[in-house]
Amino acid sequence: MRRSAVGCLLLFAAAAAAQQAPAGLPQPDKSPRDAEFGVVSRKFGLERRVEMYQWREAEQGYEKVWSAVPIASAGFARGHDNPKDIPLPSRRILPATISIDGKPLDPEAISRLGEWRGFRPNFSALPGNLSATFQPEGDGLGSAENPLDPQIGDLRVTWRELALPALDGRLALEGGVWKLRPQAIDEPVAQAGLPAARVGKGTLGWLIGAGLFVLAILAIVALMRNRRR
Known part of the structure; x- marks a missing residue:
């Protein structure tokens, strides 16, 4: 039962991460x-x-x-x-x-970026x-x-x-539409194919949040193992 719960949590984490960042490139119709x-x-x-x-x-x-x-x-x-x-x-x-990735990009994100x-x-x-x-x-x-x-x-x-610039870390999927993250509005943009001069605050915050989420999952797994002993 516990293994199933942990498995579900890990699957949920993977699915959430997949939804938070686009994998493909923008494509006009x-x-x-x-x-x-x-x-x-x-x-x-x-x-x-x-x-x-x-x-x-x-x-x-x-x-x-x-x-x-x-x-x-x-x-x-x-x-x-x-x-x-x-x-x-x-x-x-x-x-x-x-x-x-088959989901529309919000016109506001296009206008801003x-x-x-x-x-x-x-x-x-x-x-x-x-x-x-x-x-x-x-x-x-x-x-x-x-x-x-x-x-x-x-x-x-x-x-x-x-x-359009590189969109890594700048978008979030909301209601089936890729929208600009509020933290990404004032970030410096790196043009597609060029490295960013530095990691923006929004991207850094997203990475920290993802890291904390993974640490929480690992803590739950460790706690369950300790209870078995």
């Missing part, structure tokens, strides 16, 4: 894809940023700048007119779900109608005939992708 440009990311989100070359008021007269929003020029001096709209919208493409990084796509798959308008420019595309001398109304397009 579908790779984020910008269908208009044929750009695909292997990360967890894709953002297209479109900027237009426009006039803007300056301290002395006007200046030309790249802007992701239309700059109203109705009150500008003659010869400083901007197009009313940016003909190509910016977009953010996110997967419907990101899962670990995710980092948007510059991404240079492979433009070999650029559709024909767009290849007639755009050419490679920097880390993205541009519509200027001469990238060194853009004209008002020219566009440039760049992309970013959403990366």
Whole structure:
């Protein structure tokens, strides 16, 4: 009877530990894809940023700048007119779900831990109608005939992708959803594939708690053995 009780406790401990830490890596349900440009990311989100070359008021007269929003020029001096709209919208493409070990990752954890990084796509798959308008420019595309001398109304397009850091010790399974541990919110994050500079307080607390749990099990086993003698 006692052996059965100890066995159950050990099984419970193993099951609890398995539930506390994910074993696999995050997986999006579908790779984020910008269908208009044929750009695909292997990360967890894709953002297209479109900027237009426009006039803007300056301290002395006007200046030309790249802007992701239309700059109203109705009150500008003659010869400083901007197009009313940016003909190509910016977009953010996110997967419907990101899962670990078949369980969804809480969107709040993605929002808090995710980092948007510059991404240079492979433009070999650029559709024909767009290849007639755009050419490679920097880390993205541009519509200027001469990238060194853009004209008002020219566009440039760049992309970013959403990366997630290493999630070891940062998540707990609650109600079938991987959620961020409260202690992990302010911890420094190590990017996936890179070692952490130090063990965060949340991870350290989890390790201490797991160690104390194992010690408690061993103490129970030792106590039962002593009673048999």
